[in-house]
Amino acid sequence: MRNLPALLLALMLALVPGAVRAGEALQRVETSGTLRIGLTGDYKPFSALGADGAFTGLDVDLGRALAASLGVRPVFVRTSWPTLGADLEAGRFDIAMGGVSVTEARAKVGLFSAPMMSDGKTPIALCANAARFQTLQQIDRKGVRLVVNPGGTNEAFARAHIHAATITVHPDNTTIFQEIVDGRADLMITDAIETRLQAKLHPELCAIHPDAPFDHAEKAYFMPKDAEMKAKVDAWLAGMRASGALKAAIVKWVE
Structure with a gap:
């Protein structure tokens, strides 16, 4: 055969x-x-x-x-x-x-x-709060409100590293950064390239150490x-x- x-x-x-x-x-x-x-x-x-x-x-x-x-x-x-x-x-x-x-x-x-x-994951928050969220240890505390978009690597990273802080899933990634601007969330952890752009689009927000992200992918x-x-x-x-x-x-x- x-x-x-x-x-x-x-x-x-x-x-x-x-x-x-x-x-x-x-x-x-x-x-x-x-x-x-x-x-x-x-x-x-x-x-x-x-x-x-x-x-x-x-x-x-x-x-x-x-x-x-x-x-x-x-x-x-x-x-x-x-x-x-x-x-x-x-x-x-x-x-x-x-x-x-x-x-x-x-x-x-x-x-x-x-x-x-x-690229890699790094935080973005109100510029006034940037000093509070430099490390994962600072972020993963009770009372901290972390917002994530569902189903991707941002949510996976948050679930793997954040246990004490509150994680809220926001279904619309096009409006998620407004959650931080409006005070309904304290920060998001996402790809550094996105934090740089969103900081330009929302002057109230600061990309936190995008040149030294928490990981690399x-x-x-x-x-x-x-x-x-x-x-x-x-x-x-x-x-x-x-x-x-x-x-x-x-x-x-x-x-």
């Missing part, structure tokens, strides 16, 4: 969560002429969803550039942090962009591109387990980095 090895490989792939045949995801993109890009639309500077239903942000620009490199049209699909992995497995999009952190749980259902940047693009598609994305990303286009896009949206 000369086809036995191929049959065994197919059976093994069927048992691997998120697995696809080699080149299958990339072929779908090329055949359809579209790259469906999953974005949450609630995480500036990576992606924001406007009242008109249009996405803007760093990874919107980069998503268009990636689609152009593949010779296809970008189509932006809304997803959410709690459903990101399930939406990928269900085939709702071809690649997730928009500030996705590399995690073990996500790696079980998909592949990550080479990192597009490194990589942000990358999240796609089906198709090594051929990953190779294409990695090659595009390497070219963007080498040409300076990646840095220019980051400067446009962050600095």
Whole structure:
């Protein structure tokens, strides 16, 4: 039975969560002429969803550039942090962009591109309170009110490190920083890049030691387990980095 090895490989792939045949995801993109890009639309500077239903942000620009490199049209699909992995497995999009952190749980259902940047969790609070929340020990005290958005790495970090302070889940990441401004929460712990931007958008808020975050994590693009598609994305990303286009896009949206 000369086809036995191929049959065994197919059976093994069927048992691997998120697995696809080699080149299958990339072929779908090329055949359809579209790259469906999953974005949450609630995480500036990576992606924001406007009242008109249009996405803007760093990874919107980069998503268009990636689609152009593949010779296809970008189509932006809304997803959410709690459903990101399930939406990928269900085939709702071809690649997730928009500030996705590399995690073990996500790696079980998909592949990550080479990192597009490194970042880490750090606090943001009213500038008047910045001195109070320099360390996790200062934050994790009774009476401190920490707000988090649901289902992503911010909530996971808070649950892992905060036990005495009160954690409140705010469902809308687009309005979560207003909770601090209005005094309903004391602080949030999120990615340093987000704290820098939100401090500019809300002058009352200060990013607390964003250059020295509590941890370090990589942000990358999240796609089906198709090594051929990953190779294409990695090659595009390497070219963007080498040409300076990646840095220019980051400067446009962050600095």
